Amino acid sequence: MATPYAVTTRTPASSVAMIFGLILVAVLFAAPAFAGRGTIQDLFFILTMLVLAQFWNLLAGYGGLVSVGQQAFVGLGAYALYGAVILGGIDPVVSILIAGLAALVLAVPTAFFAFRLQGAYFAIGTWVIAEVARLSVAQWRAVGGGTGTSLPRDALREMMLVDWIGEAFDVRASAARDILAYWLALTLAVATIAGIYWLLRTKRGLALAAVRDNTEAARSVGVDAGRMKWVVFLTSAFGTGLAGGMIYLQKARISPDAAFSVTDWTAYVIFIVVIGGIGTIEGPIIGVLVLFLLQSFLADFGTWYLMILGLIGIGVMLFAPRGLWGLISERTGLQLFPVRRRLTGGPLMDKEV
Amino acid sequence: MIWVDTIIQGVLLGGLYALFAAGLSLVFGIMRLVNLAHGDLIVFGAYLILVVVSVLGLNPFLAAIVAAPVMFVLGWVLQKIVLNRTLGEDILPPLLVTFGLSIVIQNGLLEGFSADSQRISLGALETASVSLGQISLGVMPLLTFASAVAVIVGLNQLFYRTAIGRAFRATSDDPTTASLMGIRPDRVFASATAIAMLVVTIAALYLGTRANFDPNIGPARLIYAFEAVIIGGLGSLWGTLAGGIIIGVAQTLGAAVNPEWQILAGHVAFLIVLLVRPRGLFPRGG
Numbered sequence: 001m002a003t004p005y006a007v008t009t010r011t012p013a014s015s016v017a018m019i020f021g022l023i024l025v026a027v028l029f030a031a032p033a034f035a036g037r038g039t040i041q042d043l044f045f046i047l048t049m050l051v052l053a054q055f056w057n058l059l060a061g062y063g064g065l066v067s068v069g070q071q072a073f074v075g076l077g078a079y080a081l082y083g084a085v086i087l088g089g090i091d092p093v094v095s096i097l098i099a100g101l102a103a104l105v106l107a108v109p110t111a112f113f114a115f116r117l118q119g120a121y122f123a124i125g126t127w128v129i130a131e132v133a134r135l136s137v138a139q140w141r142a143v144g145g146g147t148g149t150s151l152p153r154d155a156l157r158e159m160m161l162v163d164w165i166g167e168a169f170d171v172r173a174s175a176a177r178d179i180l181a182y183w184l185a186l187t188l189a190v191a192t193i194a195g196i197y198w199l200l201r202t203k204r205g206l207a208l209a210a211v212r213d214n215t216e217a218a219r220s221v222g223v224d225a226g227r228m229k230w231v232v233f234l235t236s237a238f239g240t241g242l243a244g245g246m247i248y249l250q251k252a253r254i255s256p257d258a259a260f261s262v263t264d265w266t267a268y269v270i271f272i273v274v275i276g277g278i279g280t281i282e283g284p285i286i287g288v289l290v291l292f293l294l295q296s297f298l299a300d301f302g303t304w305y306l307m308i309l310g311l312i313g314i315g316v317m318l319f320a321p322r323g324l325w326g327l328i329s330e331r332t333g334l335q336l337f338p339v340r341r342r343l344t345g346g347p348l349m350d351k352e353v
Numbered sequence: 354m355i356w357v358d359t360i361i362q363g364v365l366l367g368g369l370y371a372l373f374a375a376g377l378s379l380v381f382g383i384m385r386l387v388n389l390a391h392g393d394l395i396v397f398g399a400y401l402i403l404v405v406v407s408v409l410g411l412n413p414f415l416a417a418i419v420a421a422p423v424m425f426v427l428g429w430v431l432q433k434i435v436l437n438r439t440l441g442e443d444i445l446p447p448l449l450v451t452f453g454l455s456i457v458i459q460n461g462l463l464e465g466f467s468a469d470s471q472r473i474s475l476g477a478l479e480t481a482s483v484s485l486g487q488i489s490l491g492v493m494p495l496l497t498f499a500s501a502v503a504v505i506v507g508l509n510q511l512f513y514r515t516a517i518g519r520a521f522r523a524t525s526d527d528p529t530t531a532s533l534m535g536i537r538p539d540r541v542f543a544s545a546t547a548i549a550m551l552v553v554t555i556a557a558l559y560l561g562t563r564a565n566f567d568p569n570i571g572p573a574r575l576i577y578a579f580e581a582v583i584i585g586g587l588g589s590l591w592g593t594l595a596g597g598i599i600i601g602v603a604q605t606l607g608a609a610v611n612p613e614w615q616i617l618a619g620h621v622a623f624l625i626v627l628l629v630r631p632r633g634l635f636p637r638g639g
Binding site: 060064066068113116117119120121123124125127128129131132135136138139146262263267270271274278303304306307309310311313314317318321 | 381385386387389435438439444445446447448449450452453454455456457459460461463464572573575576579580583613616617620621623624627628631
């Protein structure tokens with residue numbers, strides 16, 4: 001009897017990657033038990049940048065929406081968290097959700113304006129809106145106006161789970177807060193990667209890929225290209241807002257210039273995705289590790305670090321536009337998060353076997 | 354009377370923004386390339402003029418004439434060697450390469466000149482003014498506005514009266530057919546960017562002489578230039594001047610109400626135009 005036809009996306013490599021991925025996540029969750037505070041803070045930086053990079057990649061790499069204004073959602077999320085904690089007296093951990101929702105809500109008018117601009121002009125349009133957000137927030141006196149503010153000590157002391165973590169790992173409250181922030185970031189990073197991978201494997205993901213490859217052709221087979229752009233834009237804003245809230249929860253101090261910084265929240269993120277490989281889930285993972293290594297070696301050189309990063313970004317875009325992961329996957333055919341559907345089974349398959 | 358004065362100052366400020374925008378508009382019109390490093394190139398030009406002024410001891414206007422050919426060649430080489438490789442159907446490469454360039458220029462300037470703000474001194478001309486009844490107008494703002502008009506007239510003459518202008522328009526419409534007629538698009542693009550850099554030099558002269566500048570102000574100039582282009586409607590240089598004026602007037606009016614609202618008011622004016630007339634005020638080709 002012939003093996004029935006089946007459509008699958010899984011490959012042996014992806015199954016192995018899945019198992020390794022699960023082990024890695026388990027090890028990372030246990031990390032606070034054996035890693036020092038410095039390592040936990042480094043890992044927090046890597047994980048939050050990874051989340052920002054995955055969402056920017058979803059926008060630009062899959063949605064074809066090159067945004068230079070993602071700092072708007074980092075800043076709005078962060079400020080929503082500060083507003084909720086300072087003015088509403090809400091627990092900072094719960095406020096992270098408010099950060100995501102605030103970014104989501106404000107993404108609606110943003111998209112309404114930005115979608116009136118095409119291609120490259122969309123990029124600068126998002127930047128303008130981020131500037132408007134920065135300048136407006138600087139007028140908000142209750143959270144410190146242009147000079148910024150800190151999270152109140154009481155709110156930080158009474159934050160949920162911190163006491164428990166402090167006792168469990170026998171660390172001080174400040175270290176316990178870092179561990180909590182790290183766990184939250186790890187959860188968000190895993191959920192982001194799993195969520196985007198899931199999205200890309202659904203019917204919507206197929207529609208998204210079709211729109212990216214050829215908008216006209218996608219429309220002609222009934223894909224609603226406009227709606228896909230909204231889905232991608234709002235999803236990215238929500239995730240970016242969550243990450244923004246988390247980043248500034250961990251920093252415990254905020255100012256408009258820092259929270260809406262185009263260098264910190266968009267330039268680095270773009271370099272991560274471009275160097276790692278745009279339009280793949282693997283790319284940002286490799287890119288964030290490259291960024292971290294470069295930063296460890298070059299951070300003392302300040303301006304040189306950014307100059308070198310810019311030059312690497314330009315070089316990659318010109319000579320290897322699919323990034324490091326593109327080079328690896330072209331040579332080896334490896335795909336850790338395959339989304340391509342392949343037909344297996346049937347009589348031909350049996351003959352080969 | 355103070356309102357009339359504020360509006361006139363805003364109109365003149367619009368001339369500066371039109372100068373920022375003209376180069377951006379030229380390059381976009383011919384090769385559909387949006388140069389995210391445009392603002393940083395203007396700031397780079399201002400530093401170049403500053404260096405010429407301090408090394409050769411020249412008057413800033415003469416220094417700009419010395420800097421212009423350098424910027425011209427720089428534009429030609431940049432387009433021929435780097436940016437031409439990024440042109441194509443995909444919008445990602447030009448955006449990401451020029452974004453990288455923006456970061457490189459900013460940090461290169463920071464490394465070379467530190468974050469201290471600089472100014473190109475013009476001596477008595479800085480404060481010189483002419484009186485029209487009760488309103489007094491600065492000579493430099495008037496000169497800026499006149500230069501913007503001159504640049505737009507000059508570019509329009511170049512487009513519609515010269516052989517290179519014909520090549521620009523032909524390549525803009527259809528590079529493949531143009532190349533069948535003996536035009537080499539890569540060279541046309543390089544010439545266009547080189548000419549845009551001449552406009553950038555003029556913009557840099559006024560940027561550097563009218564206010565303080567430092568390596569980080571490039572992106573904000575890019576944003577003003579972009580807003581002027583979009584408000585005016587893509588492809589119309591006179592529209593770009595109108596766009597610049599709208600941003601300028603909105604900023605001076607905003608600043609008159611509350612100094613902190615200056616920049617915000619300009620952005621809000623842009624968003625309102627985008628809402629009401631998404632294709633700009635004077636779109637080419639209806």
